[in-house]
Amino acid sequence: MKENKVQIEGMQANVLPLSMDANFFFERAVSSLDRNRYDKALKYFRKAVEYEPGNPVNHCNMAGILSEMGDYEASNAVLSAILQDIDPSMTECYFYMANNYANMEQFEAAEEALISYLEEDEGGQFLAEAEEMMDLLQYELQRPTKLKSVKSREGMIEHDLARELLEEGKFVQAVKLLEDIVAKHPDFLAARNNLALGYYYQGLFPEAMDAIHGVLEQDASNLHGLCNLSVFLQREGNVEELDKLRKLLRIVVPFHQEHLFKLATTMGILGEHEAAYTHFRRLLKDQEANGDHTLYHYAAVAAYNTGRCSVARALWQQLKRLDPGSGISSFYLNRMDDYELHGQYPPISYHYNLPFEEQLRHPEKWENGFPPEIRDNPLIRSSFFWALRHGDHHTKLQVIQALRLIADREVEEALLAFLLVPEEDVYLKDMAVLVLRSLGVKGPVPVWKDGTTTLVDPSQIGSSLPVWRSEWQAVIDLAVKRIGKISDLQLQHDIETLWVDFLTRLYPDIPAMAHIEGWAAALDYLTAKKHCKAITYEEVAKRYGISASTASKYARRVNQVCNSEESTNRTFPFVQ
Structure with a gap:
């Protein structure tokens, strides 16, 4: 008996105490989940919460089990308590709540929770899943969502919009948006690069250079930044710096399609047509890229500019099949015929459009x-x-x-x-x-004139006169209408200048305006003469439905008062 007692005492000495803490119940809960015993897992997670009520992870786990068990309301009650009372920074709870609401077919509530997640969550852990759910909710609600921004992609949506504006030629709007993005996110280099391009397209060259240097200060090997800088240096005429950069770009072999396209177009702009041709041919072999019909034009231009005329012709023929409505491929194929006929081969621009001068020829x-x-x-x-x-x-x-x-x-x-x-x-x-x-x-606009800023109202034509009467305006309107060239701004300007000068010199003893056709004909005739246009009184009279003698009489009257050869050289009196 004595020996047995000693043995039992030794066994008691080796027994480990059972630690009943949150970790213990957490492990039990996980083990129950592995055996698909959700009821036991929920019981253990609840015990973990009792031991550590301030730990939001335990609450979140409990909410997850409730959701798995189909008790979505109870799950959301737990998630709401986490956000309100325990840890408001656990923004993923909004995503879980959105799932629960969607399962209950409460789509309005699901949308509200999902928007809260997207607008408040910085990490974007469930961003892809959230975007899929957003598509579902748009379908169920049959309307677009009310989402304003995605915090985890802060600046990205705005940047995509700015890039679209640049591509549409809306440079002022794009620059304003990009300036805001860069101010909030100084390390957003893609936005900085596009800001530099926006400045450049507007002709703001110093601002463009500052912006691109800002990119390269943060990342000296940024390919987009280096390509943009090379174009800017070419425009600046900085041959020495451009040659250094050109040598560097010649040996770059980009892996990503976007970088390859950027480098190819840049080398074309720099006149490095052989390198451009090599890069464009690589892009044409890429199954994803070769669906872009503009790529065939770029490759054709590079081929032509390197003397590969047969290759260029084949690429433009292929483009003609891909984009028959543009007329661009036909234009360049015809131009190649002309070049071959005369034996002259001037370089062709890489831009995918008809040449600027061709579009504005008429x-x-x-x-x-x-x-x-x-x-x-x-x-x-x-x-x-x-x-x-x-x-x-x-x-x-x-x-x-x-x-x-x-x-x-x-x-x-x-x-x-x-x-x-x-x-x-x-x-x-x-x-x-x-x-x-x-x-x-309408309303005054600031104009820098004579060393100071003056406010000018564009709508006020006769600003030097104390009044401006409707019949005086009718004379200008008729003359401008009958000259028939809306694009000839100089004629309109000089007609208005001459008329205001005439009225100003006579005021207040201005003759009656009963015969506005005669006065308009006089302005038309005298202005045409000032611009060295061949015109007779008979021609101008026919234009206004009056006799040549009437046109002559009014023209002599205006010329007598104004000495129009002198007065029409003066600037229009806009300044008030």
């Missing part, structure tokens, strides 16, 4: 505005903005007239910015104001 066709293929073409829009900032006087005048035919918010903002450039010619600013008036801009 401006009289666009009296009622440019068609969408011209108006919305980003290359043409960029060319206009560049010329407005960097062209000579004549080019800027042509651009201002052309912008009148595009007539959108981008044009309005570009012209408003143009009015504030100190070194710009006053006459050109007068033309810009005239276009702003045609766009319906």
